[in-house]
Amino acid sequence: MTAATITARRAFKSVPLERAPRRPQTPVAFSFRNVGKKFGDKTVLEGIDLEVREGQFLAVIGKSGCGKSTLLRLLAGLDRPTSGQLAHDAGKTDHSRTRIMFQEPRLLPWARVVDNVAVGLTGIAKGRQARDRSLEILREVGLADRAGEWPSVLSGGQKQRVALARALVGQPLILALDEPLGALDALTRIEMQQLLERIWLSQKFTAVLVTHDVAEAVALADRVVVIDEGRIVLDLDIPLPRPRRHGTSELARLEGLILDRLFNGEAR
Numbered sequence: 001m002t003a004a005t006i007t008a009r010r011a012f013k014s015v016p017l018e019r020a021p022r023r024p025q026t027p028v029a030f031s032f033r034n035v036g037k038k039f040g041d042k043t044v045l046e047g048i049d050l051e052v053r054e055g056q057f058l059a060v061i062g063k064s065g066c067g068k069s070t071l072l073r074l075l076a077g078l079d080r081p082t083s084g085q086l087a088h089d090a091g092k093t094d095h096s097r098t099r100i101m102f103q104e105p106r107l108l109p110w111a112r113v114v115d116n117v118a119v120g121l122t123g124i125a126k127g128r129q130a131r132d133r134s135l136e137i138l139r140e141v142g143l144a145d146r147a148g149e150w151p152s153v154l155s156g157g158q159k160q161r162v163a164l165a166r167a168l169v170g171q172p173l174i175l176a177l178d179e180p181l182g183a184l185d186a187l188t189r190i191e192m193q194q195l196l197e198r199i200w201l202s203q204k205f206t207a208v209l210v211t212h213d214v215a216e217a218v219a220l221a222d223r224v225v226v227i228d229e230g231r232i233v234l235d236l237d238i239p240l241p242r243p244r245r246h247g248t249s250e251l252a253r254l255e256g257l258i259l260d261r262l263f264n265g266e267a268r
């Protein structure tokens with residue numbers, strides 16, 4: 001039996017949730033403590049306890065409307081919890097080193113690609129320095145040769161690469177990803193997953209990916225949490241070596257565990 005199987009089984013035996021100790025030597029990047037969020041009378045998140053370590057890749061999965069984006073917006077400081085506490089490293093609530101990327105690239109149509117990337121350096125660098133850093137990150141996402149073009153001439157996948165470059169150019173500690181690959185075709189999506197993994201491995205930021213795609217979650221993440229009706233109902237380690245190959249039996253097994261929790265509320 002592999003380590004992944006053992007961890008998965010352990011997580012399932014203890015449904016609704018068991019928290020195995022994780023890399024205790026690594027500092028905490030952020031933590032949610034008993035966080036709740038309401039919109040008017042509607043409770044969207046409740047009793048969220050989540051501690052994520054620096055450099056971890058976390059995927060957040062759940063059915064439409066379960067509160068995934070709301071959780072990410074709280075993390076990025078775009079909204080505030082109604083109850084409980086959210087803390088970043090050293091116990092401070094500091095959103096300044098968190099960047100968020102959405103399903104739509106949200107590029108400025110009147111700014112060239114390099115200037116769109118430099119938007120991510122607002123308040124950090126300007127002029128020549130901003131341009132050089134933007135070009136450097138464009139090289140990392142494979143778009144250095146498109147720096148002087150307008151966003152309108154890029155493909156959907158290329159626009160998302162620019163959005164990724166803009167999110168990363170300021171060297172965030174935490175990158176929040178709200179279904180960033182959701183609108184891409186299947187092949188472009190796999191290419192973007194590989195790019196994201198490569199950059200995450202080299203830059204070592206903490207990644208939090210909201211996705212509907214269970215295969216994407218287990219291919220990319222160190223850990224997957226499943227949200228159902230505003231609560232974390234499964235917290236699963238994915239301790240598999242990288243890079244991971246799509247379609248292996250180990251990944252399929254973990255996908256099955258997550259799908260069972262999503263649709264049946266339990267393991268097979």
Ligand SMILES: Nc1ncnc2c1ncn2[C@@H]1O[C@H](COP(=O)(O)OP(=O)(O)OP(=O)(O)O)[C@@H](O)[C@H]1O
Nearest residue numbers: 039042044062063064065066067068069070071212
């Ligand atoms: N600003 C808001 N005002 C009122 N209700 C909101 C607001 N933002 C989100 N909601 C509600 O909170 C619930 C959770 O929304 P959220 O966007 O977090 O879900 P989600 O899991 O990300 O869904 P999806 O996968 O469809 O994007 C939904 O019922 C939504 O209508």
